Amino acid sequence: MNTYGRISAPRLATLLGSWRQGSRQGAAALAAAVELQVLDGHLPVGTQLPAERELAQALGVSRTLIGAALDRLRESGLVASRRGAGSWITPPGTSRGQETFFPRDGEDIDLVCAAPPAVPGITRAVDAARGALVEQLGHTGYGERGLLVLRERIAQRYTERGLPTSPAQIMITNGAHHAFGLTVRMLANPGDRVLVDQPTYPNALEAIRGAHALPVPVALDAEGWDFAGIEAALRQAAPRLAYLIVDFHNPTGLLMDDEGRERLAALLTKARTPVVIDETLVELDFGDEPAPKPFDAGEWSILVGSASKSHWGGLRLGWIRASEEVLSRLSSSRFGLDLGSPVFEQLVLAELLADPEPLRRRREDVRRQRDALAQAVRTHCPEWTFRLPGGGFWLWCKLPAPMSTGLAVAAASHGVQLAPGSRFAAHGGLERRLRLPFSQPPEVLDEAVRRISLAAAAVRGSARPVT
Structure with a gap:
């Protein structure tokens, strides 16, 4: 189950654009605008929406209108909510109350499959x-x-x-x-x-x-x-x-x-x-x-x-x-x-x-994710080294010790799925290497590397001789 993070209120307001278009049906127009962004791929399933107060301020409308729009989206099965946890996007047609895609803390993050969701558009x-x-x-x-x-x-x-x-x-x-x-x-x-x-x-x-x-x-x-x-x-x-x-x-x-x-x-x-x-x-x-x-x-x-x-x-x-x-x-x-x-x-x-815009957007998003992953590694795993690539989908990290397979096993217990370096070798080895794809949103990548750092500390700690 993938989490696509939280979208900020200003970013969502920018995506929605001129959603009112003179309509007096404010709540209906806002709900329709959000639905369009979901169907067009700009709001992937699992995206957590801003708090009602933040969104109302960003759009310049009342919280009552925001609440009414969310009610419509919940009725249609496009949004689910939970007290204390906010609201998030669900698959179109999901029955009301179903919470399959709620981004819960502690769920697994897949860094084995280096593939992004569909391009917007x-x-x-x-x-x-x-x-x-x-x-x-x-x-x-x-x-x-x-x-x-x-x-x-x-x-x-x-x-x-x-x-x-x-x-x-x-x-x-x-x-x-x-x-x-x-x-x-x-x-x-x-x-x-x-x-x-x-x-x-x-x-x-x-x-x-x-x-x-x-x-x-x-x-x-x-x-x-x-x-x-x-x-x-x-x-x-x-x-x-x-x-x-x-x-x-x-x-x-x-x-x-x-x-x-x-x-x-x-x-x-x-x-x-x-x-x-x-x-x-x-x-x-x-x-x-x-x-x-x-x-x-x-x-x-x-x-x-x-x-x-x-x-x-x-x-x-x-x-x-x-x-x-x-x-x-x-x-x-x-x-x-x-x-x-x-x-x-x-x-x-x-x-x-025939349309260059989806690919242009893809490059922008992936470059942003690359920079976020690089910063996360520098912050949480400062002993690791890597070369910042000019394209593609991954960092090829050099580890401070031959621990790639052990790290992949330990990371699974911390909710991160990793492919050890040996998978990329014809006959095994590469235990000082780890591939980290940046095909997830920045918030997810930072959380993934934070968890990996905990797993790495456990692996290195267990490898130390008893004195």
């Missing part, structure tokens, strides 16, 4: 997609490549980033992980080796093992990629495939520059090794420095992307950018797994990609 995209759906109803709804309108918009984004791309070079998938799974299925046979970063995305390691292939790790250092190590692994292990993350790397947050991309592309081309470049985080660039161009090793590169971090994981959509020849082979391989991605969700994503 997604309901507008859903409404627009509903109109566009009419044109699709006369077709079968199947298509292994995906809808043309979505492929066009993804191709346009690549072209704008400096990699000319046509819709024929795009395949829509059920997420980036699905895209990687398709590629492994097509290119790697049981016993083949797959070059990976160390550390790397845990689910990619599981996909490699699921194909009965063997991950071959090359360690990243504090400055980034070990190109000499990659060259040696390509020569000595002869991997059938490589899987790398060069944009706000998971979990280190590192970003490979243009010079590094050119060097890596040359190494892979020379070795004739196909590479999957995971671009799941590429859109979460905070603009601290000029964005590098997309990785390009010609026919040897397969780029996979996703809407899960940039817009919403609930869409379950990703894509592959590759040569037409590679996509033709992937299409044949795909028939053994599925027959295409859902049409309506593709229409929704196409609408979202």
